[in-house]
Amino acid sequence: MSDENRRDTAQDLESRRIARNSSRQAETNNARIEELERKLGKLSLITEALWEIVASEANYGEPELLQKIEMVVSDREQRLGKKLSCSRCNMLVAASKEKCIYCGAALADKTRSSPFDE
Numbered sequence: 576m577s578d579e580n581r582r583d584t585a586q587d588l589e590s591r592r593i594a595r596n597s598s599r600q601a602e603t604n605n606a607r608i609e610e611l612e613r614k615l616g617k618l619s620l621i622t623e624a625l626w627e628i629v630a631s632e633a634n635y636g637e638p639e640l641l642q643k644i645e646m647v648v649s650d651r652e653q654r655l656g657k658k659l660s661c662s663r664c665n666m667l668v669a670a671s672k673e674k675c676i677y678c679g680a681a682l683a684d685k686t687r688s689s690p691f692d693e
């Protein structure tokens with residue numbers, strides 16, 4: 576076998592290995608997407624049921640619920656967009672973080688918190 580043929584064979588093997596890994600990765604990603612879609616569907620059902628309970632039992636109409644959603648969106652944007660300067664390294668860090676992403680120091684501002692923040 577010539578050097579050129581040996582090189583081609585090695586490249587073919589490498590290409591096949593990459594194709595197999597890509598295919599496996601795609602299968603894994605598809606499985607994860609399906610799981611997330613299943614969870615999202617379940618959360619959507621739970622939310623709709625809670626929405627209806629609140630609307631009927633708490634006598635809280637759809638306009639008030641929609642207004643509350645707008646307030647939550649606005650509060651969340653403010654919380655997540657807020658930046659603090661780290662007291663140790665002085666870098667600007669999202670206030671929603673517990674620790675500085677650059678040096679790990681705890682961030683002093685505790686106004687951020689919502690159980691729904693990451």
Ligand SMILES: [Zn+2]
Pocket residue numbers: 661662663664665666675676677678679680
């Ligand atoms: Zn820092």
